[in-house]
Amino acid sequence: MAYVLIVDDDTDFAEAVSTLLKSHGNETAVEADAEKAVDRIRERRPDAVILDVMFPENDTAGFEVARAIRRNFGSLPVVLLTAVNNTFPLGFSNKDRDGAWLPVAEFMEKPVDLNRLCEKIAGLVGK
């Protein structure tokens, strides 16, 4: 059983992801505030993080959280989810577009196939 933290301000979406992950035997927690994500990880380190990119206060808060996770928690796998995909970002720089540069394990575009997401998480946690 893995513990997965879902960081997304869209709680309707986050709860749906949480339900499906739980049904696959995982433990989940939802954090709607990007600024609190790192503290939440410190409180209890998850096995994987599902992270949204855009938050109401900052269009690229997800990228900043991903970088903070890389700095503070090294190899903790992060799956970046966004309604804006990596090919067509909203106001991101060319550097941000480079999937290889982003410190995340996966980059998935919303709407996402939840079963595929669960498989990805299982793969990352099983590594």
Add this chain to the structure above:
Amino acid sequence: MTTATATVKRAVYDLPLVARAPDESSAVAADGPLLLHHAEWFCKLRWLVVVAMLALALVASLTGDWLLQYGIRLQASWPLGVAGALVLANVAYLAMLRVVRNSPNLTVAADRCLWLQILVDLAVLTAVVHFLGSVETVAPLMVLFHIVLVCIFFSSVQSLAVTGIALAMYVLCVALESSGILQAQSVWASFSPAARSELPDAVLAAHVFAVAFISLTIWFLASRLAGALRQRDAELAATNRRLMAATDERARHMLQTTHQLKAPFAAIHANTQVLLGGFCGKIPHDALQVIGKIANRCEMLSGEIKAMLQLANLRSNAQDPPKPTTIELHELLRTSLTAMEPLAAKRGIRFVENIASATIRGVHDHIVMMIDNILSNAVAYSFDGQQVSVACQVKPSGGAIVTVEDSGIGIPTTKLPLIFDDYYHTAEAVKQNKASTGLGLAIVRQVAMADKVGVRVESAPQQGTLFTLDFPACWGEPIRLT
């Protein structure tokens, strides 16, 4: 390329690739490169003057005595001298321009080089005026040519300075001749230096005044005209920049709006998956069917929003396009075909592939969008159980040709020029593919314009459609569909 057994001749339509609007960099060209360009242009013009002088020297040496009977005394020595001086000056300028080109402060270096050229040219021109006859002929008015040129290239203050320098040199020439320091010359055989010395000072002054008056009048008119043209040009450039900014802003607004729409649909879609997966308990069969319909509509809307986002993004970065990379076109085609196969298989449609290895330059994501849209259209508008032929060939001149051919519903000839418009559907297309966003070919057009890909459509109703994509060998190479 395979061809369907067509009983009706297919209409052909080549997508016109509208030239991009001038970009910011060309609208506000830097001073340095512009000055350098002027300096180089002056050098080229000077070679023509050298040729003219050599021709004059040749005429003088061949027909000198013959011209005398017409009252003209032409000597070969001074045109040769002038030509030699100009050749030396031009060689020096060209060497100087090579240094200027690499100068860290291009604007100042090019400006100095240009002013040096102008001053030397005016001195040479004054010498020519002296030899032709500074008072006896209309040679002093040759300076008008310089005045008009500088009015075109420089500000009114700078052109006035050049006019002033030219007039000062002329006055100095006449003054030196009148004082006897320089012996007056003329091409008229009847002219003698003694005759010049007999001319009253008032006549000389009147002559100089007339030349100055004509020169200044021409300067005034030419500089006003050039100034008005420059101002109009600047206004047009500013308006163009404002239009670009407005278009960009509109595209960004569209991008933000569509993103805001996409997020809730993602949540609805995720929740329908939870319900359909039975993770919220057992749901009656009828209710499941309704949820399935909601999920389907959600996917359709998400697809439409994605297409809107793609189009808006393509238009918003039209002025600042992503950098092209090397693309293995055959690999890209196979990836797109693999992704499309499940959808095609549902309707018994199969792909017939004849894909040769080809490497092109382009923006990877753009080309993926283009290929995906054309392949999904071929599947969507084919009849069940048919085949879609996909071929890729390397052009002998470099680049590649990709063809996607179906035997489906086809497109009426009169509708061909409209299919690349936003939200355009033919009545037949709507019947065949209710899920169409109407933006797929608009995206194809936008990519074709951005990446300079030639697009040809050949189609006939009920006979199918053939799309030919002509990828250039080099980024930005003009398209030639053959």
